[in-house]
Amino acid sequence: MRIGKKECDAAFRASLPIMVTFVILGSGYGILMEKHGFGPLWSVLSGIIIFSGTVQFVSVPLLTGGSYLMAAITALMVSARHMFLSLSMIGRYRSEKRGKWYLFYALCDETYALLSSDRYPEGVDISGYRILVTLLDQASWILGSFLGGVLGRHLNFDSRGIDFSMTALFTTVFIQQWLDAKNHFPAILGLVATLICRLLFGRELFLIPAMIVIIGTLTVMRNKLEPEGGAGDE
């Protein structure tokens, strides 16, 4: 693994949209924590131990009340989608050495969106680049939550709607993938299957059925999607 100026430049440039969003969203979390009586260092600690925006937001009211068992079940339900993401990174990360466990531990939706695309800047060391992107994303989230905790009370800023930046980010990745892909079936499958499951199962429960439908459909369609059978495995 090599981490030099080239890797730093490339990782910084690629992560910039995520970093900006994470500092802002993270500060929203830091402010919320502060309001519940947990200062900036608590937000930093949570960002290191949990590091999942959705789980961290859900955890705030649970920190002062609620059972440990319910907290564990809630965290598992909310972050079940990570299994789906990790599963599809096993092949990519299989030859990673020292950084491998960090890459999986800190694999959030946004880092996944960036690193699952297999678009690497020319001439960079891929391992170093992956580590830096993952680290920059996590560091920006933690920095944001720290700043939110410190400045929260003095900021008078209406942040309603700011979380649309996540939707916007995933949309740009979706479009780029659409332009790159020869076969659009997986893109349509992901969108349509999840939408149908959202309508059928409601907002709390739809993600797990959606992942099952997607993996099931991909399994059945394997021969159609990759007729050459396993080409590109190595």
Added chain:
Amino acid sequence: MNEHIRALIMIIIMGAATFATRIVPVLIFGRKDKVPGFILYLGRTVPYTAMGLLIVYCLKDVSLLAGTHALPEIISLAVVTATYLWKRNTVASVALGTVCYMMLVQKVF
């Protein structure tokens, strides 16, 4: 002080649960010398399905029938799509789309 210990335990429990969802697939399928071909196949196809899943996940609380009829979302997504197709600049499209959405939900609707 007890409250702080309680909060700390809570963070550790939720952190462990989150970590488990990220690491269990790797422990099951990634330990062998050769990763199964089916897992590699999912690795090549799932990323293309995952963005649709994440987009719907982000919009899960939006309703076409009630409230603003999803107009802020539709307009802002159109802005993101149009600017991205035009300039292929992620930072600019995300920033413009988000500012547009914030204006719409705060000032217009």
